[in-house]
Amino acid sequence: MAATIKDIAKLAGVSTATVSRVLANKSAFFSEATATKVHAAATELGYQKNTAAAELVTRHSNVIAAVVNSTKTNFASQIIEGIQAEAHQHELNVIILYAGDADSAQQRRALMTVIERPVMGILLLSVDLAPENLTLLQGSQVPYCFLSISFDGERLPYITSDDWQVGYQATQALIKQGHRRIGLAGVDRDFHTGRQRVLGYTQALQDAGITPKAEWIQLGNYSYDAGQAAMQAYGAQTELTAIVGASDMAAIGVMNQARDLGLLVPADLSIVAIDGTELCSLVQPQLTSVSQNFYEMGIAGVQQLRSIETLPQKITPIKLVNRQSVRMLSPE
Amino acid sequence: MAATIKDIAKLAGVSTATVSRVLANKSAFFSEATATKVHAAATELGYQKNTAAAELVTRHSNVIAAVVNSTKTNFASQIIEGIQAEAHQHELNVIILYAGDADSAQQRRALMTVIERPVMGILLLSVDLAPENLTLLQGSQVPYCFLSISFDGERLPYITSDDWQVGYQATQALIKQGHRRIGLAGVDRDFHTGRQRVLGYTQALQDAGITPKAEWIQLGNYSYDAGQAAMQAYGAQTELTAIVGASDMAAIGVMNQARDLGLLVPADLSIVAIDGTELCSLVQPQLTSVSQNFYEMGIAGVQQLRSIETLPQKITPIKLVNRQSVRMLSPE
DNA sequence: TAAGCCATTGTAAACGTTTGTGTAAAGTGC
DNA sequence: GCACTTTACACAAACGTTTACAATGGCTTA
Structure with missing residues (x-):
């Protein structure tokens, strides 16, 4: 035709x-x-x-696939913008696939559609690949790199923030303002990222001579609901004066639940969010955050795919952004 | 290899x-x-x-491409979920491309990468295609359908809400609560969608015997900034008692700016947002909205691509969701 | 004028599949 | 034991490109 x-x-x-x-x-x-x-x-x-035909004979493609874990996480868009910017500079095109949230079958489906086609490389944004899918990915000949997620033992290529530092600096920011009873809400200890954040949080407290209680840490999956649930668990009478939200969404969940419990932010409760997406400046009060450089992650990801030799891991910088959700605690 | x-x-x-x-x-x-x-x-x-090779000979693909106008608009994720759900039911895979925001070159790039490859159909989420790119799309043999956008004269296939009704119902909801001086903030009158919303808004006022002043309508591009700018233009001394935000983002911009001007929502100013994404329940107070059924749009889009005969246009339902940003005005 | 060179173009193989057609062997019914 | 059908497989063409190699002809140079 x-x-x-x-x-x-x-x-x-x-x-x-x-x-x-x-x-x-x-x-x-x-x-x-x-x-x-x-x-x-x-x-x-x-x-x-018909590019497919051309790619068949040249055996080489110019599309990068970005696999995103869920439509819900909002930071993905910043990473994607970084990916696009860098990709376009090198005449590469970008396609995006959603792999669902901890849904192995959907992960597999997304992976398959890109592995079976000629793609130049695969970027996985914050996706916890099920073991069988990891095998699948490794079995394909396609270069890949994880973004905004890190791993323990396995030598997988990834680019992310230093999650220990993220936890440490968020906590330290509160300590510097005089807080000593600080919670950590909505963090997931099943994966390396979350574990590191907990470790950083704990260390910051210990460095200030504070021994955290077990119930200060409320686990969850970084979602709004997780933040809400955490705050419910703390309760209106909580001894905490400050809380680190494991993500922007979690922090907002904490904040809104706190309000429902009659606590004012930051008067009664200070909050630091982790991530620092535009959500932080959308809500009232605006959330102080430890902000990750997602855009940079995207750029680095593309560069990693383009480089032949695989420099396996890379850390992107973070920074504290002061907004309105933390108040200085007067020492009593 | x-x-x-x-x-x-x-x-x-x-x-x-x-x-x-x-x-x-x-x-x-x-x-x-x-x-x-x-x-x-x-x-x-x-x-x-090697699916590319297979598709070459069978001349038929099972991937649907979703082209999104920008990473910024948050409703896209709901449409995409609808698309995925329906697509997966029919063994179709989905890839997503970002076409930038009113950037003809990037639109073209996104369009090219899908047109040049075997895709089963193209869904365009709220993208205002530049004329040359529309020609490109039509020149290709690929079926396509616009989502969450409508057009005036041209007979293009699209699926969206009834934008006139959207404007009408948002305004009417405020009128029913006793408001008579109602603004419309952040709407874009350069395209059909925006024009229809303005028309609906105007008609609702006229049906209530109200003649809207020109300055009640503040144009913009549906963004947070547009909402902010609109509220700045209205000013702290505004005669308005209520405002329709042209989108969730615009409504949030209005709300935050109002707060900066010393106006309380909803005590001093009521707000209705248009779209009804999860953002509405994230902010405080939660925003009452005229909610579109984006998920349904995604489903309908896939069905449209799959159906041979092209039933060109379709309207998805809307509904008013009452939250916390509108107060009843006592008649004086 | 022969040899050589360069610019331009054509021929055909290759990429990894799918599928229509052909065919040998095996099975069926009488 | 014959004609027939069925089963199970192989052969080869096709999809739309790219590209190594060959071929052509004109031009330059000695």
């Missing part, structure tokens, strides 16, 4: 080889005269290149 | 045709014995199918 280079060749009275060369602009391989003939024929036929 | 069906054929001692049929599970075309041989060989070689 659609026009092919064969049709163009016939119409222009040349061979398909010449058409291919003209269209690919392999100059010094054709004359001006034929070039114009070919181009005229191409536009007349409304030719659309 | 990677194993092909040729390798499997050699290892299993059969022809590639047989391998293909076994792998595609075209039963009644092979015996149990060969099937097991082939499967054994396939796993031994770590075979990964």
Whole structure:
């Protein structure tokens, strides 16, 4: 149905080889005269290149696949923007796939659609791959890199923030303002990222001579609901004066629940969020955060895929952004 | 490098045709014995199918491309979930592309990467295609459908809410609570969607015997900033008692700016948002909204692509969701 | 004028699949 | 034991490109 280079060749009275060369602009391989003939024929036929066919023979693609764990996590968009920016600089195209939230079957589906097609590389944004899917990924010949997630033992390529530092600095920011009874809400200790954040949090407290109680840490999956549940668990009479939200969403959950319990932020309760997406400045009061550089992560991810030798791990910087959710505690 | 069906054929001692049929599970075309041989060989070689090659010969693909206008608009994720759900039911896969915000070059890039490859159809989420890119899209043989956007004259296939009704119902909801001086903030009158919302808004006022002043309508691009700017234009001394935000983001912008101007929501100013994404229940007070059924839009979009005959336009339902940002105005 | 070179173009193989057609062997009914 | 059907497989063409190699012809140079 659609026009092919064969049709163009016939119409222009040349061979398909010449058409291919003209269209690919392999100059010094054709004359001006034929070039114009070919181009005229191409536009007349409304030719659309079939890249799949071309990729089949050249065995090389220019699309990067970004696999995202869920539509719910909002930081993904910042990473994707970084990916796009860097990719476009190098004439690469980006496609995005959603892999669902801890849904092995959907992960597999997303992975399959990219592995089975020619892609130049795969970026996995904060996705906890099920073991069988990891095997799948490794079995394919496609280069890959995890973003915004880290791993313990296995030597997987990843780019992320220093999660220990994230936990440490969020906690320390509160300590510096005089807080000593500080909670950590909505963190997931099943994975490396969460474990590191807990470790950083604990160390910051210990460095200030504080021994955290077990109930100060409320586990969860970084979601709004997890933040809410954590705050419910702390209760209106909590001894805590400050809470670190494991994510922006969790922090907002904490804040809204605190309000429902009659606690004012930051008057009664200070909050530091982890992530620092635009959500932090949308809510009232705006949330002070330990902000990750997601955009940079995206850029680094593309660079990692492009580099031959695989420098396996990389850490992107974080910074504390002061907004309105932390108050200085007067020492009593 | 990677194993092909040729390798499997050699290892299993059969022809590639047989391998293909076994792998595609075209039963009644092979015996149990060969099937097991082939499967054994396939796993031994770590075979990964090259779908691009298969699609080349079958001339038919099972991936749907969703083109999104920007990473910024948050409702997209709900549409995408709808798309995924419906697509997966029919063994279709979904890839997502970002087309940038009113950036013709990036639109073109996104469009090209999908048109040049075998895709089964293209869904365009709220993207205002530049004229040249629309021509491009129409020139390709790929079926397509616009989502969450509508058009005036041209007969383009689209699925969206009734934007006139959206404007009407949002305004009417405020009128019913006794408001008579009502603004509309952040709406874009350059496109059909925005124009319809303005028309609905105006009609609702007129039906209540109210003649809207020109300055009640503040134009913008549906963004947080647009909402903020609109509220700044209204000013602290505004005669308005209520405002319709052209989107969730715009409504939040209005609300936060109002607070900065010393106005309390909803005590001094009532707000109705348009869209009704989860953002509405994240902020404080939670925003009353005219909610669109984005999930349903995604489902309908996939169905539209799958149906041969193209029933060009479809309207998805909306509903008013009462939350906390509107107060009843006592008649004086 | 022959040899050599360069610019331009064509020929054909290859990429990894699917599938229509052909065919040998095995099974069926009489 | 014959004609027939069925089963199970192989052969080869096709999809739309790219590209190595060959071929052509004109031009330069000695």
